[in-house]
Amino acid sequence: MNMIPNVGKAFVPADYKSAVKPVWCPGCGDHSVLISFQRALAELAFPPEQVAIISGIGCSSRIPAYTNCYGFHGVHGRSLALATGLKVARPDLTVLVASGDGDGFSIGGNHFLHACRRNIDLTYVVMDNRIYGMTKGQPSPTTEPDWDTAIAPGGTGLSPFHPLVIALASGANFIARGFAGDIGGCAKLIVDAVRTPGFSFVQILSPCVTFRDDQQKGWKNLVHAAIVPETDDPSRAARRLMTDDGFNTGVLYRGNRKPYQPMPLAHHTPSHLETEFAI
């Protein structure tokens, strides 16, 4: 444990947890991600009512109700749109978005591209378990092409989605990967992501104990801190991410795009505009 004495922190992680008990399977990586969220928020010391957590549909998307922040559990794939509307209308709030690999990269794929382009100050955490867990085990965009399922016998044969590469190409300003089992590490990434202005994308590899246990229980031995320092050079980041083994952890790209936050020009009353129509 890090022992920098730093008195005066207003909140502890427990302040961000609601009384609702998670229904995730015991052994699910999402339990750890929830703790990472709590610890990150405690480190940031935001009052819980100033934080909004927006999600879509899927196991990972259940997370808002397990926190003591404002939450919105929306429809499948549209969490980034909900969050964009909220943050543009309420720039004073801290807005976190939680999704999974299906919700975020399949039905939500289009909104992902444009959220990266738009670079609104949001933090997007995708709990990637390479499966559609909630609907009992179909391949997701990040599933390996040869993984056998009922709906795709023998595997999809499709090239898996590379969310970090797509994020970089679409303009995301902060790109990181974590592993759910490293709770402190993920918490640190989330803190960094929130503190970095603009659209911050954190992929957290979060093993599915029910549908992918055999393949994913070994993830803890495969993840490793990236051996190169983080970069702010998109082309260097592109080369690295295209050859990434999928288990490099840490901040992999940190840009310096100015965040997009449209602001009103003035605060007139609407009758001010009548002259447009008056003859």
Added chain:
Amino acid sequence: MTNSRQSNEPPRLNSVAEFFAQALAIEVEATERYGLLADQMEVHNNKEIAAIFRKMALIEAEHRNEIARRAGDALVAGRPASFSWTGPDGPEAIDCEGVHYLMTPRRALTLARFNEERAVKYFEAIAAAAIDPQIAAFAADMAADERNHVVWVDQWLEQIAPDEPGWDEDPDPPVHSE
């Protein structure tokens, strides 16, 4: 970032206050973690294991209160002095993996024992490395406390029959709720 889980290296402690803050934080985290596991088991209708984890949570809570008492004025407001919440897990934090909704008492207690052992080694290492004799003494005390926990868990384990094969078999397939 370190390779997945906890770093087992002892931190550098510059004062007794820091030491107690550290120790308290470990116990708070252990209490919360066992509580979470008990919740998970309750939600999944494994009452037996839920009860075991509740008991562990209670023990850690008592230990936490004891440390708070010993720390006394050395700590501010009975809360852990702030440090970064984003550091690695403490030695007693159970990995959220390694649990299973059908886990048996033997497996649950083995998991707990593993963590208590880690805590023993952790405080022994602090005791060995501490320059301040007060810290060394307090750390040795903590290590002794944790050793008692190990003994207690071992006694419990002795009363439990070995696991039967097929303990993790569930005739029902997974269901979806959304």
Added chain:
Amino acid sequence: MMKSPSEASLSIVLTGSGGAGVMTAGQILLDAATNCGLYGFMTRSTGPQIRGGEAAAMIRLSSKPVQSPGDRFDILLALDFENLQRFADELPLDSASLIIADPAAGEMPGFLSNTGAAIGLVPMSKLAKGVKGGRIAMVALGILARLICLPEAAIIAAVAASIGRKKPEALAASEAAVLLGASAAPDVAVPKLPLPGAPEQGRWSITGNEATGFGALKGGVKFVAGYPITPATEILEWMAHALPKCGGVLVQAEDELASINMIMGASYGGAPSLTATAGPGLSLMIESLGLAVASEIPVLVVDVMRSGPSTGIATKSEQSDLNIAVYGLHGDAPHVVTAPLSVGDCLLTAQWSVHLAETLQTPVIMLSDQSLGQARVVIDRPEDVAFPTKRLAPEAPGAGNERYAATESGISPMAIPGFPGGQYTADGLTHNTRGTPSSQAKDHVGQLDKRQRKLDAFDFGAHWAEIDGEGELAVLTWGSTSEPLREAVAAARAGGIKVKLIALRLIAPTQPALLAAALEGVKRVLVIEQNHTGQFWRYLRAHYDLPNEVIPIHCPGPLPIRPGEAFAHIQEGARA
């Protein structure tokens, strides 16, 4: 031929293609006329080309306000005949009409010469070429001004206002072309309108889409997200420049799914929000509208209806989205549906719709349509209306606040992020009074009851419909058909027929008691609407008690509903 009991109106259509500038000329004519004190109504038709296509500008002028197309055109001025066949059905002409054409345009199409209209040939293109930089559309404007006794100066002033700032040199050429056209106007008698003189204070020139945006702004909208779609895009573009001046912002979304979710997010954060779309976009939004109903988030979705189904005819109007607006959501998902009754009424209805959404914490779908949205009217400045709009908020921080409490009114306090102790998770999952997901019968039924109750118990007030006149015969309609029907009813009354007009501005939730009161004493009712399957008529049959004799009259787009057709139906209906 029906004579409107109000002052005579004059209908002119200007057609041309290939960049002749018909649209701009039509606007200039309207501006000139309105500066002389006339009221006006203008619509446009175009071919599918983005530029250079055939176009028609239809202008109706009167000394009293008009917000409907007339039954026929008094004058058609064709700059050329290219692809004019496309508009054949939209150009009712007869032997009392006048067609002005250019001999250089070639042989007049049969559908024009067969009308029996008088024909005046003017070599417009030759005249235009005679002026350096002269445009044929300016020559045409001069001809029209002379024919209807509009001072050329009014036209020239309107031209100056339209193009003067951009191209001062073109101004001189335009002026010359206008005067040349005026002097070449055929000497044919055309019904004249007395010119009242410059209008007194308080008239507006506005389109339905602009009025929608302005009404929403007055209603308090602070956030808009939208995706371009014909014929709704103008709402988004108007809001894009107007909203930031009034403390709001607009975001162009990547699709309609993003639009509806963005406005829900903003509304969840406390900002009254709006999006505007058309039928295909509304279809995409349906799932998320259900989320707004279930999680009780106020939003306004304006559907500027066009001919359907599917891609349909984007530039033509129809009233065929009633079914999806009322019934489209899966599950039992009651919500509010409104419909403006005229171009000018888009302002009041939009403002009222925002008020309803915020008060009832529910989505409102406002069914405007292309015939309103893209039509321009000159009207008296509408009266200011104020609604006491207030979104119910928790009284005290952390006051054991149950977001979805089963209150008597059905409306429960909505905490806004930032409000301490009010934290809750909005959810599409069925939930209990605290918002926690629940599959319990009592919670499902309780919340269904609550959401139904909040609509049933609400007093929608007088705005729910416009009801006019008395009689055993009634005309029952909704939305954009109301204006042509108003004129038809006026003509019927002038001819001695007693007929009541009931035009619904509130489609859902139904108001059985109010309609029963309105139909008291009515024995026969004509239900008139612009769609193929009689959606409104079937909706009324399903949810309301109607008199014994119901005559459904439903006709789909793309042609506009004209007062004369409706008048004929009323006459028919009056025959006992």
